[in-house]
Amino acid sequence: MVDREREGTGFQEQAGYDESIDLRTDFVMVYGLNDTTAERVARWRAAGYRVHLMTGISWGTYQEYLDGRWDGAGHWDDAQTAADGTPILHGDSVDIPYMVPTFGFTEYLLQKLRPVIELGVEGIHLEEPEFWARAGYSAAFKREWQAFFKEPWQPPHSTPEAHFRSGQLKQHLLSRSLDRVTSVLRDEALQQGREVRFYVPTHSLLNYTQWQIISPESRLRTLPSIDGAIAQVWTGTSRTPNVYAGKVAERTFETAYLEYGIAQDLTRGTDRRMWFLHDPIEDHPDRTWEDYLANYQRTLIASLLHPGVSRYEVAPWPHRIFNRPYLREGSTERELIPPDTATSYLIAMNTLRDLDQPEVRRADEGPRIGIALSDTAMFQRWSPGGESGHYDGLQDALALEGREQLHFSDFYGLALPPLYDGQRVRPVQLENLLDTPDALDDVDVLVLSYEFQKPLAPGIHYALAGWVSRGGSLLYVGDGADPYHEIRSWWTGRYETCADHLAEALGADRKCDDIQPVGDGRVRFLPTRPADFTASPARAAELVAAIRQLAEAGGHTWQPTNWLSVQRGPYLIGAVLEEAGGSQVVEGTYLDLLDPRLGIVRRRELGPGELTWLRDLTYDDVPLLASAGRVVDWHQDGTTIRFSCEAPRGVNVTTALRVPSEPSSVDGAEARYDDELGVLWLTHAGEPSGTQLTLEL
Secondary structure: OOOOOOOOEEEEEOOOOOHHHOOOOOEEEEEOOOOOHHHHHHHHHHOOOEEEEEEEOOOOOOHHHHOOOOOOOOOHHHEOEOOOOOEOEOOOOOOOEOEOOOHHHHHHHHHHHHHHHOOOOOEEEEEOOOEEOOOOOOHHHHHHHHHHHOOOOOOOOOOHHHHHHHHHHHHHHHHHHHHHHHHHHHHHHHHOOOOOEEEEEEOOHHHHHHHOEEOOHHHHHOOOOOOEEEEOOOHHHHOOOEEEOOEEEOOHHHHHHHHHHHHHHHOOOOOOEEEEEOOOOOOOOOOEHHHHHHHHHHHHHHHHOOOOOOOEEEEEOHHHHHOOOEEOOOOOOEEOOOHHHHHHHHHHHHHHHHOOOOOEEOOOOOOEEEEEEOHHHHHHOOOOOOOOOOOOOOOOHHHOOOHHHHOOHHHHHHHHHHHHOOOEEEEEEHHHHHOOOOOOOOOOEEEEOOOOOOOOOOHHHHHHHHHHHOOOEEEEEOOOOOHHHHOOOOOOOOOOOHHHHHHHHHOOOOOOOOOEEEOOEEEEEEOOOHHHHHOOHHHHHHHHHHHHHHHHHOOOOOOOOOEEEEEEOOEEEEEEOHHHOOOEEEEEEEEEOOOOOOOEEEEEEEOOOOEEEEEEOOOOOOOEEEEOOEEEEEEEOOOEEEEEEEOOOOOEEEEEEEOOOOOOEEEOOEEEEEOOOOEEEEEEEOOOOOEEEEEEO
16 A cells, blocks of 8 residues: 555655654655755655655745855845845845846756755755746846847836736746756756656746736746646635625635646646645744634645646645644644644545545536636736735735735636636636647636736637637627736737737627627627626626526536535545535535544535535445555455554544454554444554554454
8 A cells, every 4th residue: 555656645844854744645855955955865765755855946045146155256136126126035034035047046056956966866846936026126137138128128117018028027037947957957867877857836827926926837838847846725825815796805715726726737738747735834823723724624625626636745844733833712822733633634644645536526517617817917917006015925915005906806706706606617727728739628618808917829819719619618808998908919009909819810799799609619708897796796696697608508507506526536525615605415424534533424514614525435345444644564364454554753643444343352553443334443643663553353
């Protein structure tokens, strides 16, 4: 039962090996480059892990480069700089800026990373290539502007066009740096007879757009030396407030569901790997254990509702989960992780290795709705005279200046209404239409707007026209009021807006507000600003009616519901949409995977906002049902079951087994048996080297 080759689960950690954070995943990402890196790599490898290395590519302890100790010249001009001339610093640091990825800084990164190859790591993760939208004022950036656009630099916030171009350049610089670092290091590794894989842990396009950060995103698919990505979606990103039906609120589950949805498109349809990240704590240090657990479970369940991905980073920084104190509800005292919370986290982390299930079933096979999202949305996160504010998950978003901008209502106005109607909604990476013929094969209705993003090439419209003519349904939403329609680009001078070229490619009338046939498909142009659909329940219902009309015209049955669910092999995952109202009853014979005691569920009524992850006991007859530890060295014959259960030291481990009769003896754990179901629960203390358990039947 040990298959680490697939690297189904892993975690990142900058601390040295410690038995209390030995999660027993398939691989570990040793974080950071310093004089302890080699020792940390060796120690985690000795503990049985496949070892990767992770480091930041846009920020880090790169003072020797900044201060001139690397090449004799200072490089603070390479720091990302705001309009007031101050460098943009990472977190609470005073000397760690976000970097402009110049050629010089890229060569410095190469030199820093070269020794890593000799450590024999199997993968290198270049984390969070990020360029703040409010940056673009440093001397280095001005030089890069001149070289790229062949015209003098313009202050990025002087006009919409300057801001859009600034975003394009920032994405180009990040992509250029990643391409050189990974290509050169891969070649040098091969010269040494080694193979090293390269990955990019990155926030979702949705989050980066919402937080006003530029990143390569869809460009990662085109960089030849990139082997995959980690979708850094977690409580801290997904609890960013948005607006639905006139109400501003945190919608952690729904936002995470959309974030994981778009993140898939970084690798979907390729042979590259994708891991979904979960974070049991998040970066904000002053929430309670109860808050952390509830929101972790919201992101966890949201991720599991996307069965196209079955690899997971189960935690960043387990040291801060298991060895750092936080508040409890109703108390001002901080304490270490409650035992039941630790057990719950570990049950989830160990069960995630079993999510690569060939059979996937859905209760509702209604229309599949795509919401188009382009990289260019990152380039438009500013409006003339607007105040964007700064947000990275640590501020009070509800009181933040510029919070209306933060809400990103043009996107959520399109995505949340059909989602709260219970439909299968997924953001779709617009750029993928250019080079991925099947990018829309699992979409029945595509909702598109150019009021907060733009198509980078006319080929996108020809791809859309082909998809519609083959039977797709397209709803275009936009009133043409976005000032970014007037930037210099391929459509300006010939078309009033890029939507007019879309209509031409479709052979449709842009001014007609009715459904128009296009081959075997159909299109409708809705002359409305997308954000208007966030204003009230009535406006949300108006959008739902328009999408539903197109879906039904395409022969799809539309059934409103408050329940999102999927069955992945024996696992039932589901959530009741909080603002849809009502409840959902689940009946059967299940093991509750969100219960630290792995209790039995026969009937459960879930109310608004409640969610579940259950293992169906009638699905199969495998003996190992679930565990908070990693079960290895399994041996079973007619009279005996023997195995070892590995878990971090100090946690309480619960394991549920299916056995034909109550054991006559159990060695290594306390036992409880359900004679009716044939389920045996074992409990014992965690031990990374493994607790030996023997059952005599």
